[in-house]
Amino acid sequence: MVFSSRSGNQINNHSSSKQQEGEEQELNIEFDFDLSGLKPIKVPKRAPTSRFPLPMDPHKKSALENDFFTEYGEASRYQVQEIIGKGSYGIVGSAVDTHTGERVAIKKINDVFEHVSDATRILREIKLLRLLRHPDVVEIKHIMLPPSRREFKDIYVVFELMESDLHQILLMTSGLGFVALTTDDQIFSSYAANVFHRDLKPKNILANADCKLKICDFGLARVSFNDAPSAIFWTYTPAIDIWSIGCIFAEMLTGKPLFPGKNVVHQLDLMTDLMGTPPPEAISRARRYLSSMRKKPPIPFSQKFPNVDPLALRLLERLLAFDPKDRPSAAEALTDPYFYGLSSADREPCTTPISKLEFEFERRKLAKDDVRELIYREILEYHPQMLQEYLRGGQDQTSFIGVDRFKRQFAHLEEHLGKGEKSTPLSRQHASLPRERVPAPKTDANENNDMENRAVARTALESPPKSNADGSENEVPQNGQNKGNYSARSLLKSASISGSKCIGVQSRKDPENVGEDDQEHRQLEAEGQTASRKENKGGDTETKKF
Numbered sequence: 001m002v003f004s005s006r007s008g009n010q011i012n013n014h015s016s017s018k019q020q021e022g023e024e025q026e027l028n029i030e031f032d033f034d035l036s037g038l039k040p041i042k043v044p045k046r047a048p049t050s051r052f053p054l055p056m057d058p059h060k061k062s063a064l065e066n067d068f069f070t071e072y073g074e075a076s077r078y079q080v081q082e083i084i085g086k087g088s089y090g091i092v093g094s095a096v097d098t099h100t101g102e103r104v105a106i107k108k109i110n111d112v113f114e115h116v117s118d119a120t121r122i123l124r125e126i127k128l129l130r131l132l133r134h135p136d137v138v139e140i141k142h143i144m145l146p147p148s149r150r151e152f153k154d155i156y157v158v159f160e161l162m163e164s165d166l167h168q169i170l171l172m173t174s175g176l177g178f179v180a181l182t183t184d185d186q187i188f189s190s191y192a193a194n195v196f197h198r199d200l201k202p203k204n205i206l207a208n209a210d211c212k213l214k215i216c217d218f219g220l221a222r223v224s225f226n227d228a229p230s231a232i233f234w235t236y237t238p239a240i241d242i243w244s245i246g247c248i249f250a251e252m253l254t255g256k257p258l259f260p261g262k263n264v265v266h267q268l269d270l271m272t273d274l275m276g277t278p279p280p281e282a283i284s285r286a287r288r289y290l291s292s293m294r295k296k297p298p299i300p301f302s303q304k305f306p307n308v309d310p311l312a313l314r315l316l317e318r319l320l321a322f323d324p325k326d327r328p329s330a331a332e333a334l335t336d337p338y339f340y341g342l343s344s345a346d347r348e349p350c351t352t353p354i355s356k357l358e359f360e361f362e363r364r365k366l367a368k369d370d371v372r373e374l375i376y377r378e379i380l381e382y383h384p385q386m387l388q389e390y391l392r393g394g395q396d397q398t399s400f401i402g403v404d405r406f407k408r409q410f411a412h413l414e415e416h417l418g419k420g421e422k423s424t425p426l427s428r429q430h431a432s433l434p435r436e437r438v439p440a441p442k443t444d445a446n447e448n449n450d451m452e453n454r455a456v457a458r459t460a461l462e463s464p465p466k467s468n469a470d471g472s473e474n475e476v477p478q479n480g481q482n483k484g485n486y487s488a489r490s491l492l493k494s495a496s497i498s499g500s501k502c503i504g505v506q507s508r509k510d511p512e513n514v515g516e517d518d519q520e521h522r523q524l525e526a527e528g529q530t531a532s533r534k535e536n537k538g539g540d541t542e543t544k545k546f
């Protein structure tokens with residue numbers, strides 16, 4: 001799933017900046033004043049520092065290039081600057097590409113093959129990101145070649161560097177009553193290449209300095225091919241992303257999570273408090289609890305969200321339909337009257353279909369060595385010469401001397417972070433961690449702990465009968481919706497989507513998720529293991545060294 005974002009007015013009026021104390025000294029808060037006089041927005045942006053320098057002086061750069069290339073091989077190309085995030089699967093560091101001076105983000109995924117399910121998730125993600133090239137999807141620039149084809153354990157994935165994520169931006173802007181990230185409206189998605197993300201949340205929406213949003217973390221995503229057999233393997237339809245978008249949209253409008261449930265039951269209570277009890281046909285898995293619930297009428301959205309654009313509320317109601325069948329597809333959402341006057345013709349998603357062959361592995365039970373080989377093959381896509389050799393059958397062992405040095409850089413940074421730097425990303429568990437300099441969320445611990453519960457609650461309502469997964473919503477939107485002029489209203493149409501506190505994660509722990517079909521069973525089993533890695537990983541990685 002990708003955003004269909006539109007280029008409107010960029011943030012360009014940085015009227016002031018200020019430095020903050022301590023760890024936040026290097027964070028510039030940029031105030032943007034929209035021409036139409038609406039409220040200012042704040043966008044965290046890194047300032048050049050010794051730890052996060054501007055692109056290098058060309059002389060130094062070429063010296064480094066010569067030096068590192070001959071002496072250390074590929075890994076020495078990147079100079080890691082600082083740890084900027086942490087997820088269940090790895091640590092993310094900012095680095096400078098000494099070849100280009102470009103700043104990049106390098107995700108270090110360690111012990112990839114500890115669990116086959118984790119490795120499969122990583123394979124899926126790197127494959128999708130390669131195939132799904134789109135301006136609204138974070139780009140993999142490179143994947144470092146492992147030192148050994150048959151024994152490698154770690155992977156270094158080089159991404160374009162993003163400045164922040166939507167979760168942080170929402171935290172910083174929540175006092176504003178609404179979030180006007182930018183005069184771009186970057187809303188709504190289309191199913192480019194029929195991909196469902198299934199884990200949309202603010203932390204998985206990265207933002208760059210211009211407040212362009214890009215989706216990351218496709219580890220739970222699925223590609224739907226047009227033939228029915230693959231579609232029915234999945235318990236979920238594209239409507240799962242639409243629900244997440246609705247939650248994020250509400251959060252953008254109000255600055256607060258829409259359903260901040262403390263556990264599954266509380267989550268369901270909050271959902272039904274607002275929307276009323278769902279109609280019987282929308283209840284599947286949570287049938288017992290929902291059926292026994294006292295009948296509640298829905299609360300009018302205009303009452304719950306006073307002072308919000310009625311058009312926005314009408315759209316929100318469509319997105320948050322209890323029954324997935326009642327939600328609009330992404331393409332339909334884009335034609336909602338809320339978007340009249342905003343053109344997205346210049347930002348059409350890519351429509352290149354993804355070959356089914358690329359995802360054959362999803363249908364097989366893979367052994368560790370199979371996944372390793374598939375990941376290795378995927379990595380070779382970033383090493384064309386090696387790929388050719390591999391395809392000719394001659395490539396077996398590769399050796400890149402620089403990897404050890406690179407590992408040491410990461411280990412050093414992690415150790416440094418472990419020694420009492422305040423607000424470090426390593427203090428959290430479970431969910432992805434944000435930039436260290438962005439003020440910590442007040443209720444973060446609860447939010448993180450609640451994520452899975454919310455997902456379970458939402459997916460309890462979500463999982464439609466298998467016959468619903470007919471792929472009918474996977475249309476690529478047509479060009480030219482909503483042509484017209486920009487208006488002040490577009491300021492409210494801030495980049496939304498992704499739902500952090502909302503939901504969007506598959507109910508990995510729900511035993512009822514296990515389908516009759518063997519394929520689905522394997523998938524869910526695998527994701528259960530993935531969840532267990534997620535649960536254990538937060539603690540582990542805090543002390544683990546590369």
Ligand SMILES: Nc1ncnc2c1ncn2[C@@H]1O[C@H](COP(=O)(O)OP(=O)(O)OP(=O)(O)O)[C@@H](O)[C@H]1O
Binds near residue numbers: 086162164203204435
């Ligand atoms: N390209 C990037 N630029 C800047 N920061 C990034 C980038 N990619 C990831 N990050 C940061 O690192 C964090 C973790 O990354 P990511 O979500 O990809 O890891 P993960 O292990 O898949 O996480 P999760 O626990 O959500 O599955 C993100 O929340 C973000 O803060």
